[in-house]
Amino acid sequence: MTSYKNKVWKFSLMMVVALVLLTGCGKSQGGGIVAGKVNVVTSFYPIYEFAKEIGGEEANVINLLPTGVEPHEWTPRSQDIMNTSKAELFLYNGAGLEGWVPNFMKGLGSQSKVKSIQVSEGISLIEADGEDEHDHDHGETADHHLDPHTWVSPKSAIIMAENIKNSYIDVDPAHKDGYETRYAALRDKLEQLDMKFTEELSKTTKKEIVVSHQSFGYLCRDYGLSQHAIMGLSPEAEPRAQDLVALSKLVKDEGIQYIFFEELVSDKLAKTLAAETGVQTMVLNPVEGLTKEQEQAGDTYFTLMEKNLQNLIQVLQ
Known part of the structure; x- marks a missing residue:
């Protein structure tokens, strides 16, 4: 009987620890209010x-x-x-x-x-x-x-x-x-x-990029590129079948070699389209947040944007 109780107790303790860890993960990054600042x-x-x-x-x-x-x-x-x-x-x-x-x-x-x-x-x-486009939650x-x-x-x-x-x-x-x-x-x-973006991207021969989520409009406008997105402005917006067909055609017609996806969102669609059209995938980061790995590696807006530029140069040359 004691061993059963021990097991229950151990299991309960594990659940408590798991819960504490889970609630810890959801915490805001910066803690609380500090007086005098x-x-x-x-x-x-x-x-x-x-x-x-x-x-x-x-x-x-x-x-x-x-x-x-x-x-x-x-x-x-x-x-x-x-x-x-x-x-x-x-x-x-x-x-x-x-x-x-x-x-x-x-x-x-x-x-x-x-x-x-x-x-x-x-x-x-x-x-x-x-x-x-998505707008179930963006009333304004x-x-x-x-x-x-x-x-x-x-x-x-x-x-x-x-x-x-x-x-x-x-x-x-x-x-x-x-x-x-x-x-x-x-x-x-x-x-x-x-x-650096202006200089490097003005030299590329190609100007079209295919991305998983329509988040590079300002980048494209300011540096002379154009984006074709699998999904809309929100990463959870579902693409329609005819959009995917049109994108596949564009990828083949333009001789596009890469489809960009991002780390904070599922890459399933980008990978599916890439497999269908026989092209590769690569990361283009909309810098909406850091992954745990990037945070540990000391990444910043600047390091992520530098990586973006290198990946764009590779894809567009």
Whole structure:
């Protein structure tokens, strides 16, 4: 009898440990509010990285999105609303990326002093093509589909970084010089990346890319490429049979050798299309978040964008 009890006890303990581990995985990246700092809550990874760089020692930056989670599918929890209501800044992308934002802001309560900033403000936004894009959860863009993937182009990322810097100065003018200095350093890196993309991609003979999810519109617009997506703006949008047939034809007609997929989303469709058309697959990362492996390897927006450029050069030469 004791051995049975022991087994039950051991099993219960394992379940408790598993649960603790599971809840640990879902935690937001940046912990809680820190007194004496500018507390900034960011909606997803690129904004988190830029906000940390510009904020420096002055800021405590909390990223809502856990590592390895795709932003299109994520929704906030009550703890996230609590943290944000106590923060000075809430930075989100806008342009329809975070369908949960309007309700989230309502939940912050009238007592909250937090300033909500849409960091894509000032970027010339792209109207997405396709009459049946996903929009079950993005009420504010239901009539006209905006492409929210602004940060994937270094040119747009510069505008986003400037908006983040201005929002810091707005809530903490005493440390203006530090924010300006750190922003200038980040802007220099982004400008160098922009120059590299411009230079290298202007030399490629091919200009067409086939991607799994329509997230490279700004990159293509700014560097003279055109994307053909298997799915729409949201990675969970289902492609129609006729779209896949048209894509297969395009791949054959244009002599396309590679189909790009991304790490945070299932590569099943990209692999199926590649197998059907006899081409290879390669990663093109929309830098929506880091995988656990990338986080451990110390990857950043810049290392991922450099890899993107190398992969584009290889495919388009």
